[in-house]
Amino acid sequence: MTSRRTRLHLLQKDRFLRADAKVGISLHCHTHHSKEDLDFIPFYANQIPIISRCFNKEVSKYEKREGRIVDFKTAYWSPPLTPAAVFENERAQIAYLGLDAFVSITDHDSIAGSLKLNSSDGCARSPISVEWTVPFENGFFHCGVHNLPADRASQTAMLLREFTDSPNPGVKPSLEELFEMLHRQKDVLIVLNHPLWDIEMIGQAEHEKLLSNFVGSYGRWLHAVEVNGFRSWSENKAAMDLAESMGVPLVAGGDRHGCDPNTVINISRSANFEEFIDDVRTLKVNEIVFMPEYRRPLASRQLRAFSQILTEYPELGQRAKWMQRVFFDIGDGNGLQAVADLGLVQGPLWIRGAIRTLGILGNPRLAVLFRFVSRQADRLPEKIDNSAFQSSRFEYLAGRFPSESVH
Numbered sequence: 001m002t003s004r005r006t007r008l009h010l011l012q013k014d015r016f017l018r019a020d021a022k023v024g025i026s027l028h029c030h031t032h033h034s035k036e037d038l039d040f041i042p043f044y045a046n047q048i049p050i051i052s053r054c055f056n057k058e059v060s061k062y063e064k065r066e067g068r069i070v071d072f073k074t075a076y077w078s079p080p081l082t083p084a085a086v087f088e089n090e091r092a093q094i095a096y097l098g099l100d101a102f103v104s105i106t107d108h109d110s111i112a113g114s115l116k117l118n119s120s121d122g123c124a125r126s127p128i129s130v131e132w133t134v135p136f137e138n139g140f141f142h143c144g145v146h147n148l149p150a151d152r153a154s155q156t157a158m159l160l161r162e163f164t165d166s167p168n169p170g171v172k173p174s175l176e177e178l179f180e181m182l183h184r185q186k187d188v189l190i191v192l193n194h195p196l197w198d199i200e201m202i203g204q205a206e207h208e209k210l211l212s213n214f215v216g217s218y219g220r221w222l223h224a225v226e227v228n229g230f231r232s233w234s235e236n237k238a239a240m241d242l243a244e245s246m247g248v249p250l251v252a253g254g255d256r257h258g259c260d261p262n263t264v265i266n267i268s269r270s271a272n273f274e275e276f277i278d279d280v281r282t283l284k285v286n287e288i289v290f291m292p293e294y295r296r297p298l299a300s301r302q303l304r305a306f307s308q309i310l311t312e313y314p315e316l317g318q319r320a321k322w323m324q325r326v327f328f329d330i331g332d333g334n335g336l337q338a339v340a341d342l343g344l345v346q347g348p349l350w351i352r353g354a355i356r357t358l359g360i361l362g363n364p365r366l367a368v369l370f371r372f373v374s375r376q377a378d379r380l381p382e383k384i385d386n387s388a389f390q391s392s393r394f395e396y397l398a399g400r401f402p403s404e405s406v407h
Contacts, residue, residue, distance in 0.1 A: 005249035006240075007287045008227075009267075010380070017097045017289070021267035024094035024289075025102045025276055028131065028144055028193060028226070028253030029262065031083045032319065033113035036257070038075035038326070068331050076336075077326045079257045080313055083113040086256070087126055093261040093291075102273050104146050106131040106253075109164055111148065111157045118150070127273050128153045131193065132160045134175070135167035139200035139210045144191035144226065144253060145182060147273055156181070179221035189277045190221060191251055194228040195242055196235045211242075215397055219246055223281045227288055229254035229263040230305075232298050233380050238393060245394035249280055252288040258308035263294040263301070295380050 011017075017024070030036075059070050081089070087103050094101035105114040106129045114128045127147035134141045148156050163178055173181065182188050192215075198207040215222070225243035227236045227250050243250045254262020267287050270276040280286050293301070310322040319325055323340040330342065 005284045005286070006243070008250075009287065009289045010383075011097075011289050011291055015097075017099055017267060021099060021287070022269045022271070023102055023267070023276070024097060024099040025104070025252075025266040025268060025273070026090040026094065026254060026262050027104045027106070027129075027146065027191070027251060027266065028228070028255045029086050029090060029103060029105050030079050030131075030255070030257045031081055031086050031105055031107055031113040032078045032325070033083065033110050034079055034107040034131075034257070035076040035110070036078065036108065038077060039072045042072060071329060071331070074336065075326070075328045077309070077322075078319075080309060080311070080316065080319070080325065081259060083117040084120060087117055089259070089261050094265065099267065102126070102276065104129045104144075104273075106144050106146070109133050109157075109161050111153055115153065130157055130160065133164045134214075135164060136175075136214050137210055139202060139207065141195070141211075141214055142193040142199070143222070144189070144193050146189040146191070147187050147277060149185060149187070175218065179218055183221045186281070187274045187277055189223055189251075189280060191224045191226050191253065192222045193226045193253055194231050194235075194239075194255065195225060196238045197228075197231060212394075212397065215242070215246060219397070222246070222248060224248050224251040224286070226251055226253040227264055229256070229294060230298070230302065231255075241393045242397070245397040247284075249284050249286045250288060251280060251286055256305075258305035260293070260301075260304070260308070261291075263291045265289050265291065290380065 009020075063069055083105055086105065090103040091101040103126050105117055105126060107113050108131050111128055111130050114126070114130065117126045118128050128150060129144065129146040129148065132143045132145050134143055145160070159173065159178060159181075163173070163175065167175070179190070182190055195211055195215075196208070198204050200207060200210075202210070225239050225246065225248060227239055229252070231239075240250060252262075252264035252266050254264055256262050265288070266276070267289055268276045268279065270279060309325075312321050314320050321340060324338050326339045327336045328339060328342070329336045
């Protein structure tokens with residue numbers, strides 16, 4: 001499939017890419033420095049009949065015993081792998097294709113892992129990056145901000161985090177000023193990540209209204225729209241249409257949280273990360289490769305990732321068990337604590353059973369079962385060249401950005 005700005009490729013197994021590119025660029029990777037919100041748990045737990053019954057039973061028991069509700073709003077979990085482990089995992093996959101690798105770590109609202117990796121020997125091809133949570137109206141969006149200048153990275157990340165935590169319109173710098181500040185740095189890339197995902201859980205129609213308002217207000221500073229490795233093909237096609245309407249290219253972001261490498265990468269002939277960014281920002285071109293693993297039904301890959309997230313890793317020491325990577329504030333005055341520090345040894349029996357079930361269902365050998373129940377629109381086509389953009393879905397956004405905007 002070819003748009004005016006982005007070429008998409010579907011990689012067949014055992015094919016090398018050295019003839020097509022010099023480097024593979026893996027964007028949107030999460031490490032144990034990411035704090036992943038858990039406020040979605042009640043919403044999704046109640047969508048699954050068996051899990052719902054067990055979940056509500058355990059919550060009710062806790063509330064009766066402790067005399068207070070379980071607060072999921074401040075709770076979070078962190079992925080299992082270190083920045084170095086994620087980098088090596090991504091580098092190895094790209095090296096197998098015959099390419100050198102650039103790997104951009106983007107933990108949620110934190111550059112701690114990115115800084116650590118950037119200062120390590122052998123990781124010079126890893127920029128300082130972050131996935132910025134941008135509050136907007138009654139929701140929020142995620143923007144990948146890649147390649148912050150090393151001498152200003154900590155200060156910039158602090159300003160972004162302060163806005164995330166306290167998005168007060170009367171406090172400076174404003175959101176417009178923050179986007180402008182990032183945009184003025186010519187080697188920084190700003191990507192609108194998974195734009196069609198109703199991450200706020202406000203309903204798809206309301207989310208798309210929010211998206212329209214956000215892009216209409218701040219689209220001039222967005223350099224690209226993401227094709228996401230953990231979103232469905234139909235949702236990614238809608239993101240492609242959004243990018244076309246905005247007049248920006250697509251970039252691939254894998255959004256990995258588990259142990260498997262990203263299922264979508266970018267390829268380029270650039271000599272360094274700055275040249276890749278210049279292609280996207282100035283020339284507005286990019287090439288994306290869907291790895292063979294992206295063909296597996298999304299539900300199967302998600303279950304495998306969940307299983308990996310909940311697996312025990314003895315080599316991680318104090319973070320070996322999932323209960324050491326999940327944090328709650330139970331209202332006892334001690335703030336956020338790991339579940340393991342709350343007196344639990346193995347966790348409720350139903351959770352242990354759920355972990356074993358996830359491990360079985362996430363086995364790649366069972367992927368064919370999920371394919372039978374997945375929607376046709378969510379299946380990656382056999383020949384990606386035969387797919388077409390939904391050119392009219394977001395065309396109302398075309399022309400809404402000032403002509404003097406410089407990408």
